[in-house]
Amino acid sequence: MLKLSYQPFTLKLKHVFRISRGSRSSTPLMLTRIQFDGVSGYGEASMPPLYGKSIESATQSLSKVDLSGFKDPFAIDEIMQYVDGIATGNSAAKASVDIALHDLAGKLSGKPCYKLFNLPGVSSISTSKTISIDSLDIIRERTIQAKAFPFLKVKLGTDQDHAIIKTIREVSNQPLFIDANQGWKDKSQALENISWLKEQGVIFIEQPMPVAMEDEMAWLKPKSPLPIVGDESIQRLKDVERADEFFHGINIKLVKSTGLNEGLQMAKLAKKKGLKLMLGCMSESSCLISAATHLASMADWIDLDGNLGVTNNPYLGIETKEGKLISNDLPGIGLINPEASWEKLQSL
Ligand code: MG
Numbered sequence: 387m388l389k390l391s392y393q394p395f396t397l398k399l400k401h402v403f404r405i406s407r408g409s410r411s412s413t414p415l416m417l418t419r420i421q422f423d424g425v426s427g428y429g430e431a432s433m434p435p436l437y438g439k440s441i442e443s444a445t446q447s448l449s450k451v452d453l454s455g456f457k458d459p460f461a462i463d464e465i466m467q468y469v470d471g472i473a474t475g476n477s478a479a480k481a482s483v484d485i486a487l488h489d490l491a492g493k494l495s496g497k498p499c500y501k502l503f504n505l506p507g508v509s510s511i512s513t514s515k516t517i518s519i520d521s522l523d524i525i526r527e528r529t530i531q532a533k534a535f536p537f538l539k540v541k542l543g544t545d546q547d548h549a550i551i552k553t554i555r556e557v558s559n560q561p562l563f564i565d566a567n568q569g570w571k572d573k574s575q576a577l578e579n580i581s582w583l584k585e586q587g588v589i590f591i592e593q594p595m596p597v598a599m600e601d602e603m604a605w606l607k608p609k610s611p612l613p614i615v616g617d618e619s620i621q622r623l624k625d626v627e628r629a630d631e632f633f634h635g636i637n638i639k640l641v642k643s644t645g646l647n648e649g650l651q652m653a654k655l656a657k658k659k660g661l662k663l664m665l666g667c668m669s670e671s672s673c674l675i676s677a678a679t680h681l682a683s684m685a686d687w688i689d690l691d692g693n694l695g696v697t698n699n700p701y702l703g704i705e706t707k708e709g710k711l712i713s714n715d716l717p718g719i720g721l722i723n724p725e726a727s728w729e730k731l732q733s734l
Contacts, residue, residue: 388453388465389421390483393731394441397432397669398697401528404519406543406569408436413669416444416479417700419728420486422459427490428701428724430673431482432641432692439478447472447479459494462487466647477621477644484645485677485719492718499680499719503650508682511711514539514563514689522546522553529554535709537589538562539689543569547579551586563687565592568618573602577609584611590687592637592664593617603632610634615664615687623648626655635662635686640678641670653684667692672703676720679704679711701727 395415402411418429433439450472456465462484469483492499500507514537517528532538538558542550543566554562564583570576576594583591590613595603597619607614613634620629620636622643629636636656643649656663665678665685670692678690693699694706702722704711714720721727 387422388456388459390418390448390451390453390486391421392416392418392445392448392482394445395671395700395731397671397699399669400695400697401518403669403695405541405565406519406567410435414441414444415671416441416448416482417671417673417728417731418448418482418486420453420459420483420490422490422494425490425493426725426728427486427488427493427718428673428721428728429482429484429486429489429645429677430671431478432668432670432674433478434668439476443476444479444482447476448482451483459487460491462491462647466644470644478641481640481643481645481674484647485640485674488646488677489718489721496717498713498715498717499646499677500683503646503680505680506683507713507715508679509713511679511682511688511690511713512536512709513691513706513711514687515691515694515709516689517541517554519544519550522549525550526553526557529558533558533560535560537687540564542566542579548582551583555586559587562586562588563590563592563689564588565617566594568593568596570594571596571599573599573605576602576606580610580612580614588612590615590635590662593619600632607632607634613662615662617666623652623655626652626659626661629656629661630659633661635664637664637666637689638681639666639668640674641668646677646680649681653681657684662686664688665690669696671696671699672701673719673721673724675711676701676703679713680719682711700731
């Protein structure tokens with residue numbers, strides 16, 4: 387019999403995190419565990435307040451999940467169909483169940499999750515490091531601190547976008563990913579920004595315009611000299627169906643996709659449609675980050691740094707060294723002795 391437990395946790399950020407739509411210094415998490423036959427799988431939900439979810443909403447959502455009727459821990463499709471059907475929304479809470487199930491299935495079969503998916507493993511995964519919106523002095527300092535990373539992901543969508551890029555270019559030649567977080571509201575201005583950014587060593591642009599501006603994004607796509615990647619516009623599998631009308635690629639995040647099961651389906655559909663694939667994250671612990679690395683072989687661009695900017699990561703998992711995630715090939719998602727972390731958290 388499968389048994390779900392969960393506990394809230396507040397992830398503290400090293401620095402105030404700013405993007406075009408707001409700022410924060412901590413992120414609420416819900417940590418999950420699913421037990422079967424003496425084996426435990428671990429999962430996580432991350433709920434940046436920007437998206438209207440909280441520890442309360444995740445608690446409410448998970449309190450309705452009753453896994454006691456399921457006898458087969460490998461029936462992940464069936465279990466996630468049930469979980470998804472309980473209520474709409476709450477993708478992060480659903481992901482926390484999906485990830486614990488995958489961790490459990492991996493441990494029960496003695497395989498890392500990518501092998502459950504019949505995907506090749508990637509021993510060393512290059513990730514970008516995010517530079518969020520801040521004063522130019524702080525941006526310069528953070529850029530210098532991130533020099534080991536092969537890419538920087540720069541948050542734009544401000545009235546200082548040019549100054550931010552010029553400041554970064556004073557101290558770095560690293561190729562850049564740009565994330566405007568819906569910050570550009572005029573299509574001609576967006577095109578002008580992208581044309582300028584192409585000359586600054588930028589590889590692609592993430593979500594330049596607001597989700598609701600579909601006509602403008604459809605206008606922008608064929609004209610853009612750089613690939614455009616949908617993030618806020620692409621939440622779940624159904625959004626990938628129309629993604630090629632607006633974007634050259636999509637950003638999959640496990641807290642949006644309801645976890646690895648649907649995340650993998652999104653990745654497969656994106657490939658089939660000829661879309662580029664980015665793997666992204668929120669502020670997260672090593673649990674969600676480790677889980678996401680199992681889809682790495684399918685991705686063109688990887689931004690899995692959400693565990694690096696925190697001061698109280700509750701888990702040890704797949705580690706980042708010199709800008710690369712180094713796979714540990716442990717069964718499941720790749721956490722190291724999560725039992726001890728879970729017990730310690732319960733005693734806090
Ligand atoms: Mg984004």
